[in-house]
Amino acid sequence: MTNQKRFNVAVVGATGAVGEQIIKLLEQRKFPINQLKLLSSARSAGTKLSFNGTEVTVEEATPESFDGIDIALFSAGGDVSKALAPVAAERGAVCIDNTSAFRMDPNAPLVVPEVNADKIREHQGIIANPNCSTIQLVAALKPLYDRYGISRIIVSTYQAVSGAGARAIDEMLRQTKDALEGRVVEPDVLPVSSLPVKHQIAFNAIPQIDKFQDNGFTLEEMKMIRETKKIMGDEDIQVTATCVRIPVVYGHSESVYVEFKDDFQLEDVRALLANAPGVTLVDDPETQQYPLATDAAGKPDVFVGRLRRDLDHPRALNMWIVSDNLLKGAAWNAVQIAEYIASEQQ
Ligand code: L14
Numbered sequence: 001m002t003n004q005k006r007f008n009v010a011v012v013g014a015t016g017a018v019g020e021q022i023i024k025l026l027e028q029r030k031f032p033i034n035q036l037k038l039l040s041s042a043r044s045a046g047t048k049l050s051f052n053g054t055e056v057t058v059e060e061a062t063p064e065s066f067d068g069i070d071i072a073l074f075s076a077g078g079d080v081s082k083a084l085a086p087v088a089a090e091r092g093a094v095c096i097d098n099t100s101a102f103r104m105d106p107n108a109p110l111v112v113p114e115v116n117a118d119k120i121r122e123h124q125g126i127i128a129n130p131n132c133s134t135i136q137l138v139a140a141l142k143p144l145y146d147r148y149g150i151s152r153i154i155v156s157t158y159q160a161v162s163g164a165g166a167r168a169i170d171e172m173l174r175q176t177k178d179a180l181e182g183r184v185v186e187p188d189v190l191p192v193s194s195l196p197v198k199h200q201i202a203f204n205a206i207p208q209i210d211k212f213q214d215n216g217f218t219l220e221e222m223k224m225i226r227e228t229k230k231i232m233g234d235e236d237i238q239v240t241a242t243c244v245r246i247p248v249v250y251g252h253s254e255s256v257y258v259e260f261k262d263d264f265q266l267e268d269v270r271a272l273l274a275n276a277p278g279v280t281l282v283d284d285p286e287t288q289q290y291p292l293a294t295d296a297a298g299k300p301d302v303f304v305g306r307l308r309r310d311l312d313h314p315r316a317l318n319m320w321i322v323s324d325n326l327l328k329g330a331a332w333n334a335v336q337i338a339e340y341i342a343s344e345q346q
Pocket of ligand 1: 098099100130131132159160161162163164192209210220223
């Protein structure tokens with residue numbers, strides 16, 4: 001591998017929760033890097049981070065930062081992506097964007113490699129990384145879609161606070177401590193929206209992630225609905241979602257009801273999931289084994305269990321899907337896309 005091509009890589013949002021995981025994965029996966037540029041807002045510029053044992057100083061992201069960059073991974077919020085990803089693409093970088101800025105842009109492929117890696121090469125400079133809750137849903141359903149066809153999905157999520165960033169993790173821990181020690185609990189961060197109304201997350205379940213839309217769904221729910229159809233390449237799949245924040249730090253869980261077009265045997269579904277790339281089947285009621293957020297945290301896979309045939313609908317299945325929202329739900333999916341791009345150019 002001495003002649004392996006090496007890439008100039010930029011991580012935008014290097015000091016954030018997802019950026020940190022991206023840097024770790026590039027290191028662990030021995031991504032073929034020539035130069036690594038760590039970028040952030042002016043506020044975090046100057047921070048020193050370590051990569052492969054060497055210290056790298058975080059620089060403020062500007063248009064010039066992207067000169068000579070081959071691959072840029074963005075996770076610094078939608079506004080930064082909107083401002084800088086087109087500029088970076090213009091300067092020749094392939095951008096892998098972790099925000100919702102370009103996901104529904106018809107010119108941007110929306111990619112989960114296990115589902116639609118073939119779309120990567122259609123990019124025009126920007127490839128969108130889907131929403132965390134969507135990624136784990138479609139990664140688990142793809143092998144079943146291919147075999148049986150899917151007419152309808154009803155999903156309810158139980159989402160970790162880390163999705164809303166470090167401040168939300170801190171808030172959950174602080175509120176828990178305050179409640180246990182008899183102090184007044186003061187909500188400050190969640191739910192994240194433009195309104196000043198905040199709710200307690202400790203010992204609670206908040207049925208709102210992102211802002212409300214005119215149709216009564218939240219934006220997180222609409223992201224799941226729209227992105228699932230786009231990634232599966234099937235606008236006819238009926239999807240409805242309810243997204244709930246719970247006091248878990250890492251790992252989103254999902255209760256999923258799926259109606260197939262064709263009849264299925266539960267043993268076949270089990271075999272398909274057991275052999276699916278990136279999916280781990282954990283399903284043994286006798287020994288009380290099923291996916292748990294605490295087990296999924298820190299792991300790259302999507303975990304699936306609680307498989308059971310619906311009692312009323314003859315072609316429907318109920319299941320439970322869990323994955324680390326910062327890994328497969330964000331950083332790992334993005335690095336997987338980067339690995340595809342790198343391997344195509346070897
Ligand atoms: O669309 O607050 O990528 O948990 C992922 C994290 C939206 C918000 C996205 C959260 C974000 C979500």
